[in-house]
Amino acid sequence: MRYTGGSKWKKHKLMMKNRNLQPHLPETAKFTPEILWNYLRKYNKVVFKPVIGRRGRNILKVSRLGESQYEIHLKNKKNIYTSEKETLSYIEKFIRKRKHSLQRTYIVQRYIDLATYENKPFDIRVVVQRRKGSSEWHVTGMVSKVAGKGFMVTNNGLSGGIVLPVTSALGKANDDIARNRKEIMKEIERVVLIATKRLASYWKKQTIMGLDVGVDREGHVWIIEGNLCPGIKNFYKLDDKTMYRRIKNIRRENNKII
Numbered sequence: 680m681r682y683t684g685g686s687k688w689k690k691h692k693l694m695m696k697n698r699n700l701q702p703h704l705p706e707t708a709k710f711t712p713e714i715l716w717n718y719l720r721k722y723n724k725v726v727f728k729p730v731i732g733r734r735g736r737n738i739l740k741v742s743r744l745g746e747s748q749y750e751i752h753l754k755n756k757k758n759i760y761t762s763e764k765e766t767l768s769y770i771e772k773f774i775r776k777r778k779h780s781l782q783r784t785y786i787v788q789r790y791i792d793l794a795t796y797e798n799k800p801f802d803i804r805v806v807v808q809r810r811k812g813s814s815e816w817h818v819t820g821m822v823s824k825v826a827g828k829g830f831m832v833t834n835n836g837l838s839g840g841i842v843l844p845v846t847s848a849l850g851k852a853n854d855d856i857a858r859n860r861k862e863i864m865k866e867i868e869r870v871v872l873i874a875t876k877r878l879a880s881y882w883k884k885q886t887i888m889g890l891d892v893g894v895d896r897e898g899h900v901w902i903i904e905g906n907l908c909p910g911i912k913n914f915y916k917l918d919d920k921t922m923y924r925r926i927k928n929i930r931r932e933n934n935k936i937i
């Protein structure tokens with residue numbers, strides 16, 4: 680089992696300690712049936728995901744369609760359940776399928792209505808780095824991940840989605856977002872640096888961090904999750920390899936220093 684350190688739940692709790700981050704963190708709690716119904720009443724749509732992420736696998740979107748009517752979206756399939764009992768029994772069966780007990784720990788998170796590119800939701804992977812010996816963090820790369828057709832997760836390995844430069848994705852989202860895309864990118868940078876410092880105060884040896892950032896349809900910036908071992912393949916997929924090279928160079932230099 681790939682384990683990238685730090686459960687989503689632990690990282691969420693850590694980030695929540697910073698008041699300035701709170702408005703940018705979708706409400707999250709460990710799964711219990713009560714939490715699920717509470718959140719569904721409050722938000723109508725939630726995400727149900729394992730605390731140990733697996734690149735978009737085993738993530739459900741649960742939506743409340745009406746009185747005792749729920750929709751569960753897994754991969755590119757949606758099913759409707761017509762009672763609380765049926766819905767919960769699907770979810771409990773889903774949890775039991777996982778082999779390891781750690782994999783059976785799930786969180787419920789408010790679903791963020793992500794901005795879309797050609798009607799497909801996208802989020803943004805932001806890479807933040809520092810040089811060994813320095814405590815100054817810098818955003819060294821940002822790339823948009825667009826979900827594949829019919830998927831709610833944007834991880835492109837799983838959903839078959841594409842990557843795009845952030846300005847292109849924001850520029851093709853709704854008019855408000857397109858118009859304000861420069862300010863939104865600045866806001867992403869600001870929020871992500873606060874989140875990174877917060878996580879780095881616990882994982883002191885980290886020199887790289889990857890944050891999944893969502894921009895909702897109103898242009899508000901949300902931190903979906905923080906990754907301690909971010910992959911950088913998505914940056915290689917862009918035509919312009921500047922960010923990819925920059926990230927790799929800093930990483931290489933850091934690896935040389937013991």
Ligand SMILES: Nc1ncnc2c1ncn2[C@@H]1O[C@H](COP(=O)(O)OP(=O)(O)OP(=O)(O)O)[C@@H](O)[C@H]1O
Nearest residue numbers: 726732733734735736788789790791832833891904
């Ligand atoms: N609360 C949310 N609202 C909207 N979309 C979400 C939400 N949570 C997750 N997603 C979508 O699902 C994708 C995967 O979720 P997340 O990044 O939390 O887990 P993961 O990628 O499987 O974990 P890991 O990176 O540790 O392997 C996100 O990139 C995003 O597209």
Ligand SMILES: [Mg+2]
Nearest residue numbers: 732734891904
């Ligand atoms: Mg992720």
